[in-house]
Amino acid sequence: MLSRPSTPARNEDREQLMRLTQALTSAADTFPGRTASIDGTITRTWIERHERVTRLAGALRDLGTAAGDRVAILAHNGDRYTELLFATWWAGGTVVPLNTRWSAAELAHTLEDCSARILFVDAPFLPMLGELRARVRSIETIVCLGGKASADARLFTEDLIAGGQPCADAMRSGEDLAGLFYTGGTTGFPKGVMLPHRALWYNALAIAKEMGLDSRTVWLHAAPMFHLADFAANTSIALVGGRHVYIPAFDPEAALQAIEAHAVNSTILVPTMLGRILDHPAFDAARTRSMRRLLYGASPMPEGLLRQALREMPHVRFFQGYGQTEMAPGITILPPEDHVLEGPSSVRLRSAGVPTIGCEVKIIDEQGRKVARGTIGEITARSPGVMLGYWNQPEQTKTSLRDGWVHTGDCGFQDEDGFIYVVDRLKDMIVSGGENVFSAEVESALSTHPDVGAVAVIGIPCKTWGEAVHAIIVPKPGASIDDASIIEHCRKRIAGYKCPRSISVSTEPFPLSSAGKVLKRELRAAFWEGGSCCVQ
Amino acid sequence: MLSRPSTPARNEDREQLMRLTQALTSAADTFPGRTASIDGTITRTWIERHERVTRLAGALRDLGTAAGDRVAILAHNGDRYTELLFATWWAGGTVVPLNTRWSAAELAHTLEDCSARILFVDAPFLPMLGELRARVRSIETIVCLGGKASADARLFTEDLIAGGQPCADAMRSGEDLAGLFYTGGTTGFPKGVMLPHRALWYNALAIAKEMGLDSRTVWLHAAPMFHLADFAANTSIALVGGRHVYIPAFDPEAALQAIEAHAVNSTILVPTMLGRILDHPAFDAARTRSMRRLLYGASPMPEGLLRQALREMPHVRFFQGYGQTEMAPGITILPPEDHVLEGPSSVRLRSAGVPTIGCEVKIIDEQGRKVARGTIGEITARSPGVMLGYWNQPEQTKTSLRDGWVHTGDCGFQDEDGFIYVVDRLKDMIVSGGENVFSAEVESALSTHPDVGAVAVIGIPCKTWGEAVHAIIVPKPGASIDDASIIEHCRKRIAGYKCPRSISVSTEPFPLSSAGKVLKRELRAAFWEGGSCCVQ
Secondary structure (H helix, E strand, O other), rough: OOOOOOOOOOOOHHHOOOOOOHHHHOOOOOOOEEEEEOOOOEEEHHHHHHHHHHHHHEEEEEOOOOOOEEEEEOOOOOOOHHHHHHHHHHHEEEEEEEEOOOHHHHHHHHHHHHOOEEEOOOHHHHHHHHHHHHHHHOOEHHHOOOOOOOOOOEEEEHHHHOOOOOOOOOOOOOEEEEEEEEEOOOOOOOOOEEEEEHHHHHHHHHHHHHHOOOOEEEEOOOOOOHHHHHHHHHHHHHOOOOOOEEEEOOOOHHHHHHHHHHHHOOEEHHHHHHHHHHHHOOOHHHHHHOOEEEEEEEEOOHHHHHHHHHOOOOOOOEEEEEHHHOOOOOEEEEEEHHOOOOOHHHHHHHOOOOOOOOEEEEEEOOOOOOOOOOOOEEEEEEEOOOOOEEOOOHHHHHHHOOOOOOEEEEEEEEEEOOOOOEEEHHHHHEOOOEEEOOHHHHHHHHHOOOEEEEEEEEEEEEEEOOOEEEEEEEEOOOOOOOOHHHHHHHHOOOOHHOOOOOEEEEOOOOOOOOOOEEEEEHHHHHHHOOOOOOOO | OOOOOOOOOOOOOOOOOOOOHHHHHHHHHHHOOOOEEOOEEEEHHHHHHHHHHHHHHHHHOOOOOOOOEEEEEOOOOOHHHHHHHHHHHHHHOOOEEEOOOOOOOHHHHHHHHHHOOOEOHHHHHHHHHHHHHHHHHOOOOOEOOOOOOOHHHHHHHHHHHHHOOOOOOOOOOOOOOEEEEEEEEOOOOEEEEEEEEEHHHHHHHHHHHHHHOOOOOEEEOOOOOOOOOHHHHHHHHHHHHHHEEEEEOOOHHHHHHHHHHHHEEEEEEHHHHHHHHHHOOOOOOOHHHHOEEEEEEEOOHHHHHHHHHHEEEOOOOOEEEEOOOOOOOEEEOOOOHHHHOOOHHHHHHHHOOOOOOOOEEEEEOOOOOOOOOOOEEEEEEEEEEOOOEEEEHHHHHHHHEOOOOOOOEEEEEEOOOOEEEEEEEOEEEEEEEEOOOOOOOOHHHHHOOOOOEEEEEEEEEOOEEEEEEEEEEOOOEOOOHHHHHHHHHOOOOHHHOOOEEEEEOOOOOOOOOOOEEHHHHHHHHHHHHHHOOOOO
């Protein structure tokens, strides 16, 4: 029989629980020979990924990475991205995934803010290196993921992995900081959401549960991986021993090709991406026949688009996710069973669903008291996914995180059946003649008009009402906008005071954030700064 | 260059994460009007259950329950059981679910060991109250769940709930002790496995993920709720907002009736129970047509029985669970996809599956080193489900919990595809009808009989119970063995199911190892290889 040498149980053992590297270790142990990732022509098994990550972690240590050091990544989607994440955790560091759409100024601010020591840069972003290098003093090492090495940047080649000595797992876990996720700041510059291992680990498990992911899951990384929405799949897929498929950046044809070629069955898309796939000339539902689960979120889904998607891809189970980076990010989920097109339950298509497993949601008034069911208030949430706070922003942290609850800044209500309806961002709410008008509700009504392609509703200055409801519409191709018809359509669906007082037509697509959200701040600017006013 | 995060969230906020009461609060908030439980003719909604639990918690506080106090429960399955669990947690206490098959001596030992202050007792166990009261000094309050109140025991009536003032959630969570689960001790008496909120909460989430539980889940509590296997469903079902259905104790006809009457779709059974259902004269697969998920475990499943079940109930997805109380309890799971009756994959029916989500399994040799794939060693496991240790048993804790890994005492190997095979559940342990019988405990009881010189207890094959307890006795010089007297002696000391079903007498000394331990493997061989069986 096996003998039992006795060593004491130590307190710090418990701190090894909820460790992101556990997902990789388990996958490599349980499914060593199965394919872990497909990136173009490069395929890796789980044991290969594990081996590469431990070597890359060794290389990171050699480059001077110590426990808690920030490792920044400015890159398109790819297997190297996932390898870097796990290698950073393995070496004990904190990842800082950078937004690939940001300007050099925004990137420099972020890198300085978190005092990153190592920066990994993908080829397309090399032209910004000079400016970043000059402005960010903390950076000691820059590694290029492609392109050419230069005097101050070494090239990431297979040699870096091949030459790295596999190192032991730093065993960071629990409350140790795993990632800094910079979210667009409304006050000018992004702020860093501090997420510990515990938060990302919990969220990965919750997503796996809600979507029913398992070792047969083949996940397409088409949405940008630096955003937490798709980022989370890095850990979820490892936790269940599934398979990653990557395309560098979203493109409808590339996404369809990857789905077809690799029998992709699961992914997350923002509504804009889904719309571009459905409207693509080469779209054919048969090309997506392997698809089983599609999670959408990060911005409101126009009801018309959702109905189109449900009709055209009946073999796909749709999940709506609502969340926030501060919650790592899941808050609510609308499961496939509640994606019903007809009958009384079809109203739920407009809801964000019910709280994800393990998450509490409380809707509160301005005094912080829980409101009555059906009453609109601010959505607050609490779960093991909650952030530690904002990096170096104690005041912002106090505003957003109170008594363990994240204050989302979103307005919503909960119906009798427990479903949460997100009616608007607090800051996008229009106050017209003393009435609160939620732009998302008006947009939803307008989006069902046959001529409307995209629509954004904002408040514009109004002498009479303070603010007036204004709609900016991008017509569908070939359609023209008849204001009277639009307003008539709207009046049948929502109260008169919510209907647009004025409409303008735009032939340009709306300015979007990197998360695909319409930048209403920019739309509003033209009206408010120009001193124009509503026409009454 | 390690700068400290400037604004960590307050420590106490994070301690509110992974809180078992969260499951109840969320279910009541999200699904207030849906049916939470059906127990005979009594049906409760989630909001009713929440209300009752908060009142019962208030009553527990009035009865003197303070944070961390042990609240013991000796009861059959029922909605009151679940209410008591959540009320105890709500009031800040620690639950101690007692094995309903134990003798008064075993119960008294357990209650004394954990110094329980309050004991809830179901009607059938009232006759033992006198002895328990006399022996256990820590008990201040006894509440009868049925029967008649007496001088020293008050009766649990609806008044207790109706009269209780709803109290605030004590917000115990994380590493706070949620439950003490006594498992049969190898040294004579059971030891208490300390499971914190974190462990039970994680396990509930992992089960929900692995089995795909959701708000449409209707769970039958047919296996005894004091065992962690079914106990875990108390939290899982609340986490997903499903529905509980109870029968007081397992009975094939009662189980079938409950499944039919309440459209039960999910449950856990030990193999013996499944066999009794399938062999019951009134069994008809059509009566189980609502069933979707059946988790089995706690003892080895005879392959013939499993094949029979798969054939007779093709509409049911079978899951095998392997675990240990020390892991809260999940370690591995064999999913429905790997329940294949024919072809090369059918060998997996004999495996325990792959590690559950979030769980690491490592098979080690006598020196604690990981063995090569395919090699038999001791199964060790680590996950957020890991226990804090054994109550008041530092030495036992050191043996079982080393560097954060639980040493299961089970031998097994992992195949090339990651599947774990348990080849020898702890050498000395007998699994009879789903109950673990520790031979040392039975030997300890037998050894006190005046005629017994030496004794070895082993499991021998048994059609009904899987294994049956068999004692081999070497009489004292000049003594002769009277089976009836031996068994009578035993029944006074340990539970009936632990007593030998058969006895054989040996005049030869037992074969010993070099360390002087009885080589039970050799004793067992005669029974297992010879194809003999217990006499029922």
